[in-house]
Amino acid sequence: MLITPDASLREALLDKINHKTKPPGSLGQLEDLALQLGLIQQTLTPAVVRPSLLVFAGDHGIAATGLVNPYPQAVTAQMVVNFIRGGAAINVFCRLNDIALKVVDAGVNMVFDPEVLDSPLFYNASIARGTRNYLEGPAMTARECQAALDKGASLVDELQATGCNTVAFGEMGIGNTTSAALIMASLTGIPLASCIGRGTGVTDTQLDTKRATAARALSLHPVRNGREALQAFGGFEIAMMTGAMLRAAENGMTIIVDGFITSAALLAAHDMEPAVLDYCIFAHESHEQGHRRLLEYLHVKPLLRLDLRLGEGTGAALVVPLVRAAAAFLVEMASFADAGVSQAGEDAAAGAAGKEVAP
Ligand SMILES: O=C(O)c1ccc[n+]([C@@H]2O[C@H](COP(=O)([O-])O)[C@@H](O)[C@H]2O)c1
Numbered sequence: 001m002l003i004t005p006d007a008s009l010r011e012a013l014l015d016k017i018n019h020k021t022k023p024p025g026s027l028g029q030l031e032d033l034a035l036q037l038g039l040i041q042q043t044l045t046p047a048v049v050r051p052s053l054l055v056f057a058g059d060h061g062i063a064a065t066g067l068v069n070p071y072p073q074a075v076t077a078q079m080v081v082n083f084i085r086g087g088a089a090i091n092v093f094c095r096l097n098d099i100a101l102k103v104v105d106a107g108v109n110m111v112f113d114p115e116v117l118d119s120p121l122f123y124n125a126s127i128a129r130g131t132r133n134y135l136e137g138p139a140m141t142a143r144e145c146q147a148a149l150d151k152g153a154s155l156v157d158e159l160q161a162t163g164c165n166t167v168a169f170g171e172m173g174i175g176n177t178t179s180a181a182l183i184m185a186s187l188t189g190i191p192l193a194s195c196i197g198r199g200t201g202v203t204d205t206q207l208d209t210k211r212a213t214a215a216r217a218l219s220l221h222p223v224r225n226g227r228e229a230l231q232a233f234g235g236f237e238i239a240m241m242t243g244a245m246l247r248a249a250e251n252g253m254t255i256i257v258d259g260f261i262t263s264a265a266l267l268a269a270h271d272m273e274p275a276v277l278d279y280c281i282f283a284h285e286s287h288e289q290g291h292r293r294l295l296e297y298l299h300v301k302p303l304l305r306l307d308l309r310l311g312e313g314t315g316a317a318l319v320v321p322l323v324r325a326a327a328a329f330l331v332e333m334a335s336f337a338d339a340g341v342s343q344a345g346e347d348a349a350a351g352a353a354g355k356e357v358a359p
């Protein structure tokens with residue numbers, strides 16, 4: 001069973017944060033982050049070491065029907081090539097913030113060229129060439145679902161072996177906002193209509209079809225837990241993220257969660273091991289309808305609200321500097337005592353370097 005980080009350092013961490021040269025609480029959410037990092041890493045001097053971002057790509061059987069997605073399924077594979085060539089938003093943000101990027105084929109419907117297969121960015125974890133259409137049966141078999149969870153876990157072990165202690169998650173999969181909504185509705189009991197959003201940008205008419213299709217899928221697959229939700233609705237990229245998140249928490253690594261789909265993977269992980277939440281930083285609240293409700297359901301507060309709805313891990317990559325800043329202020333900032341700065345209620349003349357000038 002996954003355990004919550006040991007809380008015995010909590011008071012010492014709070015004390016350290018509160019004695020920094022600033023009014024108490026004035027670094028806002030960065031203070032919560034510093035405390036969380038200290039607890040995860042079990043130290044008063046946390047650090048973000050070799051942060052990595054994994055983009056999990058997978059295809060969805062339902063996407064071939066066009067019932068839930070405005071873009072064709074082929075875009076998933078095309079974007080994988082774009083990631084490998086360095087041209088996607090996530091490439092730009094990872095370069096900008098010095099984050100190591102890996103592109104994981106979790107089950108894309110494509111036989112890739114050597115340009116992709118031989119790239120150092122590429123990781124082949126393909127389970128199958130996409131999930132099955134969940135209107136015709138479960139998206140994956142129990143064995144496939146377990147394989148996805150296991151592959152996600154072993155990838156994180158490999159990352160940790162390189163010294164990485166912070167792993168950010170992103171995904172690419174045409175059709176996956178519907179899988180995420182189905183996972184959310186089935187595990188939270190929140191009405192499906194509040195979980196389904198416009199994804200990459202469906203029109204009003206397409207939204208009606210998307211909702212009706214998802215409602216059919218939900219009625220076909222009564223699920224009792226996270227594992228069954230992943231198996232019923234997919235996709236491989238979501239299940240692989242779930243396995244990777246669970247292992248990251250077991251390994252004592254910090255998890256950075258991106259948008260709606262990544263949060264659905266976390267929801268499934270949370271259903272299996274609730275303590276996973278203590279290891280998670282929520283990067284942003286996506287524009288996708290449903291994400292706000294999902295974050296509220298988990299009682300978590302995201303760092304940013306920028307109306308992003310791209311996925312790929314873009315929001316997660318954007319907050320890495322904030323996570324670094326939280327660790328850095330805790331380690332580097334002077335305390336009131338170090339700096340000779342007076343605290344509230346203290347004699348104003350106490351401890352200043354140099355002479356006070358008489359009025
Ligand atoms: O991360 C999000 O919150 C998010 C919100 C909307 C769309 N997406 C991305 O859009 C794709 C899925 O959209 P759709 O319309 O095909 O279901 C998938 O590749 C996601 O990465 C991502």
Ligand SMILES: Cc1cc2nc[nH]c2cc1C
Nearest residue numbers: 071075172200310311312
């Ligand atoms: C172009 C494009 C890029 C994406 N990145 C993540 N999801 C995406 C969906 C589309 C359609």
